[in-house]
Amino acid sequence: MAGSSVKPTPLLRDELDIVIPTIRNLDFLEMWRPFFEQYHLIIVQDGDPSKTIKVPDGFDYELYNRNDINRILGPKASCISFKDSACRCFGYMISKKKYIYTIDDDCFVAKNPSGEQINALEQHIKNLLSPSTPFFFNTLYDPYREGADFVRGYPFSLREGVTTAVSHGLWLNIPDYDAPTQLVKPLERNKRYVDAVLTVPKGTLFPMCGMNLAFNRELIGPAMYFGLMGDGQPIGRYDDMWAGWCMKVICDHMGWGVKTGLPYIWHSKASNPFVNLKKEYKGIYWQEDLIPFFQSAVLPKECVTVQQCYIELAKQVKEKLGKVDPYFIKLADAMVTWIEAWDELNSLEDKSSKQPNGTSK
Amino acid sequence: MPLANINDSEVDIVIGALQSDLTSFMNEWRTIFSRFHLIIVKDPDLKEELKIPEGFNFDVYSKSHIDRVVGSSSSIVFSGYSCRYFGFLVSRKKYIVSFDDDCIPAKDSKGFLIDPVAQHLANLTTPATPFFFNTLYDPYREGADFVRGYPFSLRNGVTCALSCGLWLNLADLDAPTQALKPQQRNSLYVDAVITVPSRAMMPVSGINIAFDRESVGPALLPALKLAGEGKFRWETMEDIWSGMCLKVVCDHLGLGVKSGLPYVWRQDRGSAIESLKKEWEGVKLMEEIVPFFQSMRLPQTVATTEDCVIEMARTVKQQLGPSSPVFTRAADAMVEWVKLWKAVGSGSSPL
Numbered sequence: 001m002a003g004s005s006v007k008p009t010p011l012l013r014d015e016l017d018i019v020i021p022t023i024r025n026l027d028f029l030e031m032w033r034p035f036f037e038q039y040h041l042i043i044v045q046d047g048d049p050s051k052t053i054k055v056p057d058g059f060d061y062e063l064y065n066r067n068d069i070n071r072i073l074g075p076k077a078s079c080i081s082f083k084d085s086a087c088r089c090f091g092y093m094i095s096k097k098k099y100i101y102t103i104d105d106d107c108f109v110a111k112n113p114s115g116e117q118i119n120a121l122e123q124h125i126k127n128l129l130s131p132s133t134p135f136f137f138n139t140l141y142d143p144y145r146e147g148a149d150f151v152r153g154y155p156f157s158l159r160e161g162v163t164t165a166v167s168h169g170l171w172l173n174i175p176d177y178d179a180p181t182q183l184v185k186p187l188e189r190n191k192r193y194v195d196a197v198l199t200v201p202k203g204t205l206f207p208m209c210g211m212n213l214a215f216n217r218e219l220i221g222p223a224m225y226f227g228l229m230g231d232g233q234p235i236g237r238y239d240d241m242w243a244g245w246c247m248k249v250i251c252d253h254m255g256w257g258v259k260t261g262l263p264y265i266w267h268s269k270a271s272n273p274f275v276n277l278k279k280e281y282k283g284i285y286w287q288e289d290l291i292p293f294f295q296s297a298v299l300p301k302e303c304v305t306v307q308q309c310y311i312e313l314a315k316q317v318k319e320k321l322g323k324v325d326p327y328f329i330k331l332a333d334a335m336v337t338w339i340e341a342w343d344e345l346n347s348l349e350d351k352s353s354k355q356p357n358g359t360s361k
Numbered sequence: 362m363p364l365a366n367i368n369d370s371e372v373d374i375v376i377g378a379l380q381s382d383l384t385s386f387m388n389e390w391r392t393i394f395s396r397f398h399l400i401i402v403k404d405p406d407l408k409e410e411l412k413i414p415e416g417f418n419f420d421v422y423s424k425s426h427i428d429r430v431v432g433s434s435s436s437i438v439f440s441g442y443s444c445r446y447f448g449f450l451v452s453r454k455k456y457i458v459s460f461d462d463d464c465i466p467a468k469d470s471k472g473f474l475i476d477p478v479a480q481h482l483a484n485l486t487t488p489a490t491p492f493f494f495n496t497l498y499d500p501y502r503e504g505a506d507f508v509r510g511y512p513f514s515l516r517n518g519v520t521c522a523l524s525c526g527l528w529l530n531l532a533d534l535d536a537p538t539q540a541l542k543p544q545q546r547n548s549l550y551v552d553a554v555i556t557v558p559s560r561a562m563m564p565v566s567g568i569n570i571a572f573d574r575e576s577v578g579p580a581l582l583p584a585l586k587l588a589g590e591g592k593f594r595w596e597t598m599e600d601i602w603s604g605m606c607l608k609v610v611c612d613h614l615g616l617g618v619k620s621g622l623p624y625v626w627r628q629d630r631g632s633a634i635e636s637l638k639k640e641w642e643g644v645k646l647m648e649e650i651v652p653f654f655q656s657m658r659l660p661q662t663v664a665t666t667e668d669c670v671i672e673m674a675r676t677v678k679q680q681l682g683p684s685s686p687v688f689t690r691a692a693d694a695m696v697e698w699v700k701l702w703k704a705v706g707s708g709s710s711p712l
Contacts, residue, residue, distance in 0.1 A: 113470065135655075136561075136562055136563065136564075136651060137557055137561050137562065137563035137620075138563075139525060139527065139533075139563060139564065139566065139620050140527070140532060140547070141551060145549075147545065147547065147548065147549055148547070148549065149532070149534055149538050149542065149545070150534070150535075150538060151532070151533050151534060151535075151564050151566065152533050152534055152535040152538075152564060152566065152594065152595070152601065153535070153564025153565075153566075153598065153601035153604075153647060154535075154564055154647075155647045155648050155650075155651045156644065156647075156648070157648055158651070168496065170496065170497070175497065175505075175506070175508070176508050176509050177506060177507075177508065177509055178507075178508075178509040178510070178511075181506055181507065181509075185506065188504065188506065189504075190497065190504065190505070191504060192502075192504055192505065192552055192553075193552070194498060194551060194552050194553040195549060195550070195551050195552070196549075196551040196553060198555075200494055201558050201560075201561035202561075203558075203560050203561070204493075204494050204558035204559075204560075204561060205493055205494065206493065206494035206495075206496055207493075207495075207496060207508050207509060207510025207511055208510075209496070209508070209509070209510075237509065238510070240510075241509070241510040244510075260494075260496050280509075284513060287510070287512045287513070288512055288513070288514055291493065291512045291515075
């Protein structure tokens, strides 16, 4: 295993799609050009479908607006949120690639402490292609990293690790705080570059942020449903949280790993805390019931595919969270609809009815 | 780093002396150690007199003290790295910080000297968050907080009972790993303190630790002694065993364990290959030790640290004892340790 030369990270150019939800514009892509230009983009246009979103020249992309989503999914389109970045999960569903990287349109290239630009996508690929270690905590963080290793006491039988399903990146500058924290600390900026990738231990939940996230779509894709948020829904800004909790329960059940830490991106836009508070308000209370629910969720061993796990979770959501608020009954149904739509779109390669609104080479 | 809420008099720094000449060690630590009371415990196997420079406030304990307190028929052996536990036993302070005697202060990524004692005390006096993972790591640190999605009811955190630091230069790798990568040194400074989640097990390295003696003192115990245990960390598992016990206790009692900062600089010493030739039993034993501790659940009725240790000792004897006498001895030592703690370790009068 020794060797001083570091193997270059594979590009995975034909195996990875970049999914970007947007309602405004894609100017931010200019800064990412050197890192993204070789990849295929899936743009999910939220809001008014009659508006034209200009994609900077030279990018290979497919773009879907609400009309496309409705046309492709028919009545099942009801599970895809409107007027919320949760709509991005349509991009996961429509993709045909093995890996997905999703990023928000107010996220830019960050610099590491040496002043070099961070290739976030490359780091995510490294994270996804190297194993995770969820069964025993390594105090030196990622043991597969150049210059690191497993510490004394780490059992050898666990040193192969498991497949990594999700790579959760972080953000410098505007931190991902909830509305109350934003109101109390409007000027706080995340300036701390923590040079580590670590596996979130099995059985441990965390708040998964969708701003800078990559995952193995072939493995965990069906669990990455971002819920019912935005227009017509009582809650917002919990889409990625919801997906993260469902995803983690399923990854723990299936024996896959979830990493968090590097890479950092530069988060430039602080959303309005008062608007956020209105969206999150219910979530802040519901969370107190959601967390114990997910912490104690058990999937029967008969659930051997992600879809089966997800349907089972939806059943439990309906049973146990339905009494918290009728929203969860609707959400549980939407979760099932999502799986049905996923299986439909991903079973046969029938491209004829799935043309997006805009493609460019 | 100012600590408004900790008095220096609440802290003991415990050093297990495995080398007799502590002059350069103490001088390297002078600016940091000189404010505190030190307990220096001499490895009973060490023949030479200890050399300690002037200017420190310390007490030394050696074989004669240990024999007087513990007696000769004890199943606890305070030799080698385990000598420090005697220091934990006789201390009367709330907080203990302990370093191996081949460590010196390190510099951070900006070149400033790190005060690990201050960082450990900061870790111990701010809450831990074991029930939900915060992706921005320690939310109580300057410039950080809980992230969106972190439940509000969990934001008070729990008392932190153990702070595990890390090492630059010679990392705490086991002998086979270091032997395979003889040139590898740890130069990565990770600027984070993390709470190790509840029910997640970890290897606790005794090289650079601090703990709340008042809360969990009895759970740091000298119990697992390898047949070939020696005077290099590659030849011991006592701290790993102790740490697993301590994590189970903390998880059961709702206390926190942090890992990460501070770093110390660990000097090169010994040969991994030589140690590997001599001692590999520890690596084998971990295969049984880890699943055992991972599945350990203490009954709800067990409510004190001492009782947790007794209950764990019982289970160790029952479940692990049959596979190796080293575990039976460890279980006996754990029971003996609690007796010793109750007799000597608690109470206000020092030895």
